[in-house]
Amino acid sequence: ETGVTQTPRHLVMGMTNKKSLKCEQHLGHNAMYWYKQSAKKPLELMFVYSLEERVENNSVPSRFSPECPNSSHLFLHLHTLQPEDSALYLCASSQDIPRGGMDEKLFFGSGTQLSVL
Amino acid sequence: GQQLNQSPQSMFIQEGEDVSMNCTSSSIFNTWLWYKQEPGEGPVLLIALYKAGELTSNGRLTAQFGITRKDSFLNISASIPSDVGIYFCAGQISNDYKLSFGAGTTVTVRA
Numbered sequence: 251e252t253g254v255t256q257t258p259r260h261l262v263m264g265m266t267n268k269k270s271l272k273c274e275q276h277l278g279h280n281a282m283y284w285y286k287q288s289a290k291k292p293l294e295l296m297f298v299y300s301l302e303e304r305v306e307n308n309s310v311p312s313r314f315s316p317e318c319p320n321s322s323h324l325f326l327h328l329h330t331l332q333p334e335d336s337a338l339y340l341c342a343s344s345q346d347i348p349r350g351g352m353d354e355k356l357f358f359g360s361g362t363q364l365s366v367l
Numbered sequence: 368g369q370q371l372n373q374s375p376q377s378m379f380i381q382e383g384e385d386v387s388m389n390c391t392s393s394s395i396f397n398t399w400l401w402y403k404q405e406p407g408e409g410p411v412l413l414i415a416l417y418k419a420g421e422l423t424s425n426g427r428l429t430a431q432f433g434i435t436r437k438d439s440f441l442n443i444s445a446s447i448p449s450d451v452g453i454y455f456c457a458g459q460i461s462n463d464y465k466l467s468f469g470a471g472t473t474v475t476v477r478a
Binding site: 252254256259290291292293295298306340342347348354355356357358359360361 | 371376400407408409410411412415455459464465466467468469470471
């Protein structure tokens with residue numbers, strides 16, 4: 251148990267559906283992240299939030315829409331996805347965003363395995 | 368992020384064997400991290416390295432921060448079945464808060 255909880259664990263959706271992924275962290279962290287993990291590929295950073303403010307939007311298509319209502323919760327709203335969006339979506343948190351060369355350890359959730367049909 | 372080359376991509380090993388994997392980059396990093404991901408779970412941090420030449424152990428795992436600051440190595444000694452999973456390296460450069468990840472090394476242990 252890492253202190254980062256993601257729901258649902260599995261999601262199957264059609265290309266016209268709208269769904270949301272939820273992430274909650276119980277660690278008192280200030281920074282939260284969405285990553286996309288595809289098989290045999292490095293983790294891709296999608297979005298970063300620091301104290302509910304978005305600090306990174308890594309050229310992600312607009313069919314992915316993040317929301318961070320408070321520092322403990324992070325959502326990823328999905329709309330009109332494509333089959334190539336099928337992947338494991340991982341949420342992570344850290345105490346703060348790393349600055350000045352100091353790292354901040356990432357704590358990952360178990361992910362949502364998304365299949366787009 | 369920067370591109371990291373992680374090798375090997377996969378390994379099939381006998382229980383009791385030692386395992387080695389490495390990660391290289393064209394960029395200099397000031398932090399190297401090694402994560403393990405078990406089936407159905409997210410990555411979990413194993414070892415963090417902060418200084419060139421640093422050698423750090425966590426149980427049967429040993430990782431080293433390369434002298435050139437462009438590479439890192441992870442060794443697992445006397446592997447056991449619960450060592451199965453995907454091992455990821457990650458690096459951070461000094462003026463960028465983002466982590467760059469390798470593509471992972473999948474380890475399968477045969478009893």
